[in-house]
Amino acid sequence: MKLKIKKGVPLIDQHDKNFMYGGKFGGNFIPETLKKPIDDLTKLFSKLRKDKKFLKERNYHFKNYIGAPTPFIKLENLTDYLGGAQIYAKVVSEANGGAHKIYNATVHCLIAKKAGKKFIVGDTGAGYAGKMLSMAAKKFGLKCKIFMGAKDIKRQRPNVEAIRKNGAKIVPVNTGSQTLVDAVSECMRYWVANCDTTHMCVGSTVGPNIFVKICAWSTAQISRELMIQVKEEFGKVPRKMKLLNCVGGGSSAMGFWNEFIDTDAEFIGIEAGGPKNSKLHAAPLTNGSKIGILHGSAQYVIQDREGQIGGTESISAGLDYPGISSLHCFLKDTKRAKYTSASDEEALKAYQLVSKFENISPSLEPSHAFAEAIKLAPKLKSSDIIIVNSCGDSIKDKDIIKQKLGSYVR
């Protein structure tokens, strides 16, 4: 059966009655205890997204708290240096807190308030999801707990400090690989035990279907802004335009592409290829992983033959996840988006080049997307447009960058 995207229907709503996209991705593979909280949240969200007052409130906070719209700039020097396509960046890292994770965090806090919950919990890998949730929780008066792998606590120190400063409690996760995958599991387990009083925010477009929807709906702000900015710059959506975005769970890419689904824009997702000489990676789409179930959702996922979830490795904690959003699986199988990967080394090099030529400093996650832009641009003509979502700021990676490149300059 050939999968197809329906025109004119929001991508997040293209699931069947079992909440599956294309009949095979997503769904709700959850313990019975979570059925009701998830049903309740599903009903509440479908009401709120049609509620004009709620939308007004959301837009107010997006503008006045997050700082919408984030800049859309041409990377003149990088374009000149590489020759070929014109390279642009949507500088989402200019959003309050320094990354796209603020959209999902803000919306979840607004929903938690509407649901009458006083506590909110979330997972984090790179620490941005945790930082933003702790920020938003503080702003909206919610008590907050963040689950974070012990390995990530060590390697993303600046964000850990920010989370603590915001008054949230960090719960170190010492099971498994001590990274994002374990943090999400532990956070879900915590929610199973506390779902009567606590709202859960899944940090990306992963997990049971409703979390995929809320997250993609929140980050869609990025492409709503970009659509206007692109039309201002080019007069219309250019015919040969590529939108490049890194994908780990896939939340920033979903937000970056959402409004362009029905246009000619080409989507390229860049996964984490891991260290050059390692067999480990975090790129299930690029490397042809099989469909499996992880964190309540069917998706392409790195696993062994038996179905045990496989280990991953990436320099970027935010992409270091064995699975991928069910929406990206759907975009891949419908051939609407293409996926490739960049290695740790390529990402570092891209970071170096971009921050040398331009006045932006992408974190290691979007540096994966820049690596692909650097590869592609020289092969294309000046009539081609490449836009990279620079969705995170490098400050959180200063320790890693200092260690790998000798110095970190801002």
Added chain:
Amino acid sequence: MKSNLAKVFDNCKKENRPALITYTVAGDNTKNNSLKILNKISKHADILECGFPHNTPIADGGQIQGSSHRALKNGTKLKDVFNIVKKFKKVNPNKPLILMGYFNLIYQRGENNFLKDCKNSGVDGLIIVDLPYPENKNFANKCKKKGITFVQLLSPTTSKERMRKIIRDSHEMLYYISMLSTTGAKLKVSASKILKNYNKIKRINSKKNLVIGFGITDKTISSLKSANGLVVGSMLCKIITNSLKMRQNPVTKLDKVVYSLKNKIL
């Protein structure tokens, strides 16, 4: 013909006591020991739940995670799980054994192949933690056709309307999760409250055998003995962990503990 499970519940009802259901993980702490454990404790336990380990569980507490981790570390694969079951059932053909685990392993094996393995090794029932109703309807029907009991779960968050539907489509055994919790947490709800919910479910259909699990230990088990069955899991996993720490034999240790659990509900 009545199933092994139905016969056990009938017997327990005659003896006016709940069925004692134990949970241990296949391959914990070794493949051999886990078989020995099953053989030993089956003298006291009425039904044996046997976990097939998964490395990304979303509803298990620390103790069961620890057991699964040990089992996976010593290389326990699905085929080993079925081997253990087969060997156990050869000696104890009438003792009901229920496999419990997460759906991804079944998904990768293929539903039909998995059920064939179950049938060949003598599995009596299945509990799949992350395949809720109504998504599990199809698979539950396949189980029924093979004569395998698919055990539906009910929780304190399950609405009455939903309970009715689940019970209507359920097989002979149902599992009530005592509280909002992962496995192995301290019982944070009173026994009387749990039994109140239990009775609510029984009133919907008194014929279904309803067992209670989560948070049940030697300290709490006797307060719930009016149920059709009681599941003890994390406590047993913890005893394996502790006896390994103390360099004791987990097999003899578990044998004693399950014996004393049984005495508490007689």
